[in-house]
Amino acid sequence: MEAATMAYIAAGLCIMWGIAHIAATKAVLGGFGPLTIENERVLTMAWVGGGLTLVFIGALVLLVTLPLFETSSVAWLIYQACAGMLIVSTVVMLFTASRTPVIAMKLCPVVQIAAAVLLILASM
Numbered sequence: 001m002e003a004a005t006m007a008y009i010a011a012g013l014c015i016m017w018g019i020a021h022i023a024a025t026k027a028v029l030g031g032f033g034p035l036t037i038e039n040e041r042v043l044t045m046a047w048v049g050g051g052l053t054l055v056f057i058g059a060l061v062l063l064v065t066l067p068l069f070e071t072s073s074v075a076w077l078i079y080q081a082c083a084g085m086l087i088v089s090t091v092v093m094l095f096t097a098s099r100t101p102v103i104a105m106k107l108c109p110v111v112q113i114a115a116a117v118l119l120i121l122a123s124m
Helices: 003-023 025-030 037-065 071-095 103-122
Strands: none
Touching: 003 025, 003 037, 025 037, 037 071, 071 103
């Protein structure tokens, strides 16, 4: 089997499993029984974050495997994809864990946006 074929299969598996992971969030939370709103938010963030990470890994593999891009554009694509992932993850955090009284959870969006801005600047 060709390396590119294996990479496409791996990307598809990651993307599909990540989407399934995200789709199962409500059922997974229900399995914990009664939760405080803070615990529900943190668990939601963690579970959705895991799914988003899987989708991101699959998308990144797909992007760098496609023969449509020159080698010089690979770094640009990776920077942009990573920045996008950081931004999406930050939006999820803003609606979940960052709304808890935990200071570290409130700092995560700030750190991630700072990293995303640096990556966007690096790709220019």
